[in-house]
Amino acid sequence: MASQNPDNYQLSATEPNVTTEEALKSQLMTLNMGPQHPATHGVLRVEILTDSEVVAKAIPHLGYLHRCMEKHCENLDYRGIIPFVDRLDYLAAMNMELGYALTVEKMAGTEVPRRAQLIRVLVSELQRIASHLMAFGTYAIDLGAFSPFLYAFDEREKILRLFEEISGARLLYNYIWLGGVWNDISEQQLERISEFCDHFEGEVDKYNNLVTHNKIFKDRTCNVGTLTAEDCFAYGATGPVLRGSGVDWDLRKVDPYCGYEEFDFDVPLGAGEEGTIGDCWNRYYVRMKEMKESVKIIRQVLDKIEDGPIMGKVSKVLKLPKGEVYVRTECPRGELGIHLVSEENGKKPYRMKVKSPCFTHTSMLPFMAPGQMIADFVATIGSIDIVLGEVDR
Amino acid sequence: MLNDLVELLNKNIKDVDAEVLTPENGDHSILIKGKNSFHSAIKFIKENDSISFNALQVISGVDYLDHIEVNYMFANFDKNKPHTAIVKVRLEGRVDPSIDSIVDLYPAADFQERECYDMFGVVFNNHPDPRRILCPYDWEGFPLRKDYMSPKTYAGMDVFPDDKMNMNQREYIVHEKAEVARKKAEEKAASESKTE
Amino acid sequence: MSTSVETGSFKDYFRGLYQGVTSTAKGMWITFKYVWSHKPVTIEYPEVREVLPEKARMRLYNDSQNCISCTNCANACPVDCIYISSVSRPKGEDIPKTSNGQAIRKILTQFDIDTALCCYCGLCTTVCPTECLTHSHDYEFSQYAVEGFIVDYLDPEVKQWRDRIVKNP
Numbered sequence: 001m002a003s004q005n006p007d008n009y010q011l012s013a014t015e016p017n018v019t020t021e022e023a024l025k026s027q028l029m030t031l032n033m034g035p036q037h038p039a040t041h042g043v044l045r046v047e048i049l050t051d052s053e054v055v056a057k058a059i060p061h062l063g064y065l066h067r068c069m070e071k072h073c074e075n076l077d078y079r080g081i082i083p084f085v086d087r088l089d090y091l092a093a094m095n096m097e098l099g100y101a102l103t104v105e106k107m108a109g110t111e112v113p114r115r116a117q118l119i120r121v122l123v124s125e126l127q128r129i130a131s132h133l134m135a136f137g138t139y140a141i142d143l144g145a146f147s148p149f150l151y152a153f154d155e156r157e158k159i160l161r162l163f164e165e166i167s168g169a170r171l172l173y174n175y176i177w178l179g180g181v182w183n184d185i186s187e188q189q190l191e192r193i194s195e196f197c198d199h200f201e202g203e204v205d206k207y208n209n210l211v212t213h214n215k216i217f218k219d220r221t222c223n224v225g226t227l228t229a230e231d232c233f234a235y236g237a238t239g240p241v242l243r244g245s246g247v248d249w250d251l252r253k254v255d256p257y258c259g260y261e262e263f264d265f266d267v268p269l270g271a272g273e274e275g276t277i278g279d280c281w282n283r284y285y286v287r288m289k290e291m292k293e294s295v296k297i298i299r300q301v302l303d304k305i306e307d308g309p310i311m312g313k314v315s316k317v318l319k320l321p322k323g324e325v326y327v328r329t330e331c332p333r334g335e336l337g338i339h340l341v342s343e344e345n346g347k348k349p350y351r352m353k354v355k356s357p358c359f360t361h362t363s364m365l366p367f368m369a370p371g372q373m374i375a376d377f378v379a380t381i382g383s384i385d386i387v388l389g390e391v392d393r
Numbered sequence: 394m395l396n397d398l399v400e401l402l403n404k405n406i407k408d409v410d411a412e413v414l415t416p417e418n419g420d421h422s423i424l425i426k427g428k429n430s431f432h433s434a435i436k437f438i439k440e441n442d443s444i445s446f447n448a449l450q451v452i453s454g455v456d457y458l459d460h461i462e463v464n465y466m467f468a469n470f471d472k473n474k475p476h477t478a479i480v481k482v483r484l485e486g487r488v489d490p491s492i493d494s495i496v497d498l499y500p501a502a503d504f505q506e507r508e509c510y511d512m513f514g515v516v517f518n519n520h521p522d523p524r525r526i527l528c529p530y531d532w533e534g535f536p537l538r539k540d541y542m543s544p545k546t547y548a549g550m551d552v553f554p555d556d557k558m559n560m561n562q563r564e565y566i567v568h569e570k571a572e573v574a575r576k577k578a579e580e581k582a583a584s585e586s587k588t589e
Numbered sequence: 590m591s592t593s594v595e596t597g598s599f600k601d602y603f604r605g606l607y608q609g610v611t612s613t614a615k616g617m618w619i620t621f622k623y624v625w626s627h628k629p630v631t632i633e634y635p636e637v638r639e640v641l642p643e644k645a646r647m648r649l650y651n652d653s654q655n656c657i658s659c660t661n662c663a664n665a666c667p668v669d670c671i672y673i674s675s676v677s678r679p680k681g682e683d684i685p686k687t688s689n690g691q692a693i694r695k696i697l698t699q700f701d702i703d704t705a706l707c708c709y710c711g712l713c714t715t716v717c718p719t720e721c722l723t724h725s726h727d728y729e730f731s732q733y734a735v736e737g738f739i740v741d742y743l744d745p746e747v748k749q750w751r752d753r754i755v756k757n758p
Contacts (some may be wrong), residue, residue, distance in 0.1 A: 062526055062527055063526065063527040066528065068536065070512075071536055071537060079665075079712065080665070080666075081667070082710070083667055083708050083710035083712070084667065086710075107419065151623075157630075161642075164641075164642050164644075164645060165642040165643075166644070168642070168645055168711060168724070169645075169646050169709060169711075172710070174711055183644065206619060209615050209616065210615075210616045210619050211616070213615075214613065214616055215608045215609035215612045216609065216612075232470075233447040233470055234499060234500045234501065235500050236448045236449050236451075236468075236499070236501035242470065248472050249472065253472075254472060255475060321417070321418045322417070322418065323416050323417065324419045325418075325419040326420055326464075326466055326477075328450075328468075335450070337451055339451070339464065341455050351456070353453035353454075353455075355453075359508075360450075360504070362504070363500075363504035363505075367500070392527060393527070
């Protein structure tokens with residue numbers, strides 16, 4: 001690669017080897033972590049310069065999963081984009097769809113019926129639980145505990161099964177449409193969700209006993225990868241990473257969308273119960289607590305849900321007026337922002353930029369890595385919970 | 394709120410020439426015309442006392458063919474003052490349009506500016522690590538520009554191999570349609586000759 | 590890295606030891622409970638097959654008898670994996686009707702779907718006016734070559750599979 005166009009390829013890390021004895025002793029060792037490393041949760045390649053076992057510098061190389069999503073969107077009509085948006089963060093596809101649908105609806109001025117809005121909140125909170133379960137399970141695997149992964153997947157499977165029944169697919173749903181949702185949820189399914197909620201709160205306590213308060217787990221994660229609130233502001237971190245550093249910032253509270261203002265829930269913050277505020281353990285524990293808050297929201301939705309239409313009035317060929325919007329929504333991994341530019345009577349977006357939280361969090365890795373052991377670096381990557389589909393888009 | 398900020402900007406920064414854009418649909422934004430004082434304007438946006446923004450969320454480029462617009466989305470992660478702003482600059486020219494980098498103010502801009510360079514070819518002056526980020530490091534062209542044509546080959550490989558993209562299948566359709574049209578024309582000619 | 594064991598005193602050392610033993614025992618107790626009290630949830634495929642939900646979106650099936658060649662599905666498809674071509678019916682011939690009463694004005698000459706490209710989003714089935722294009726429940730269609738994924742729905746063999754692959758035959 002380097003030989004073809006040296007001007008464009010300036011990889012500062014891999015310079016030619018120097019073989020004098022002095023140089024060898026001072027030289028850092030290059031270690032490639034990824035692209036296929038189980039702890040990177042996808043195809044992230046991190047070039048690590050190590051001094052014995054301590055990371056001196058970490059250089060993330062992105063783009064192994066780059067699918068030109070933004071370019072594709074410029075050539076698709078607004079309905080056809082939804083399956084593509086699903087594939088951004090494939091572990092939280094409902095939240096991605098919700099963010100996109102809200103963007104286009106804000107531009108078109110569509111009103112969403114109340115039942116559809118409540119169903120949207122319901123599915124996106126269920127998806128948040130599923131996504132956090134995945135984060136919990138894989139984080140435990142990263143740190144050497146295998147069985148929590150299976151317990152987490154057992155519960156996640158129930159949510160995915162429910163989604164399969166209402167939307168037809170297990171992972172990439174195409175369920176939240178512009179103006180509403182595709183299918184209705186039946187009474188039996190709502191009852192099953194209610195049963196799931198009763199059962200699930202006990203499960204979270206079980207996970208806490210199993211992993212969160214385990215001494216080995218705490219030794220691996222407390223005081224590791226600490227981020228202060230100022231670091232988070234500087235790098236624009238959002239979601240559990242920001243809240244793990246003790247900043248009370250949740251878009252569902254601060255800038256409510258989709259009717260979140262009528263629900264009563266708390267925003268869990270990292271308080272430094274073990275170790276310091278903003279370490280890996282806090283970020284992880286914020287997720288565990290958020291699952292319980294999601295259950296709280298789901299219960300309130302189940303109380304409030306009422307009969308009614310599930311699709312608003314959307315013209316068959318959707319044309320948007322000229323303008324641009326930037327809409328932010330709170331996804332399991334942070335804030336998803338969609339910047340949509342449309343032309344006069346455009347059937348296709350002129351430009352669609354996706355602000356993905358994982359991309360922002362990946363940019364923090366070079367900042368967090370120096371001075372850590374390699375094993376701690378694995379814990380750090382796991383704690384910011386990146387999904388490479390969203391990083392590379 | 395944006396009006397206040399623009400007033401402050403024009404008062405405090407020399408030659409910044411900022412104005413508020415109020416389109417009919419969508420979000421309002423701030424356009425900064427004085428590109429030379431862009432860096433100091435962003436510094437002012439970050440550090441002033443009344444309306445400050447402590448986080449940069451995203452840098453989004455838009456190609457309008459006659460100019461490339463770079464949008465900076467700022468936010469203030471403070472529950473009491475949760476304001477946001479979109480700051481725009483317009484860069485003329487297709488070859489290496491450039492603007493000052495703001496990595497020293499917001500480290501978040503590091504990856505975002507690299508992505509903007511990767512996709513639109515906007516050069517950020519004083520950027521510490523001006524490499525591509527999503528495309529391969531030796532990729533040619535800037536994919537999200539509207540006049541972008543992707544290269545036929547990359548590193549000795551076909552970018553669009555026929556067998557993978559079902560190109561032969563599509564040609565088959567075209568071929569089929571042409572065949573049908575030709576047959577039709579022949580039949581028509583035959584029937585016409587019969588009637589004569 | 591500053592754990593209590595590294596920095597602390599004797600007391601911290603023994604506290605850490607105690608916490609380690611108790612928290613691990615707690616976790617092991619939860620694991621052991623699973624051994625006795627929980628039935629296995631794994632399904633032993635292929636001996637046991639899960640019944641898919643009614644709306645499950647698996648491989649597409651087109652009932653070519655009812656297709657009116659409107660190409661709505663091909664236009665709605667975000668990945669362009671549906672290939673349709675048709676010719677207009679010669680004059681004077683009877684125009685057949687679909688099962689829900691729409692006139693079939695064109696003769697379908699090609700209806701191919703590349704299931705390798707298909708993303709199973711279901712947009713094509715929602716725009717079909719005669720509801721002839723549906724998602725079946727067939728998820729076992731592995732092939733030896735990529736070419737095998739292009740399914741020709743005018744092929745008489747497709748009708749032989751019909752009983753196996755169509756949701757409501």
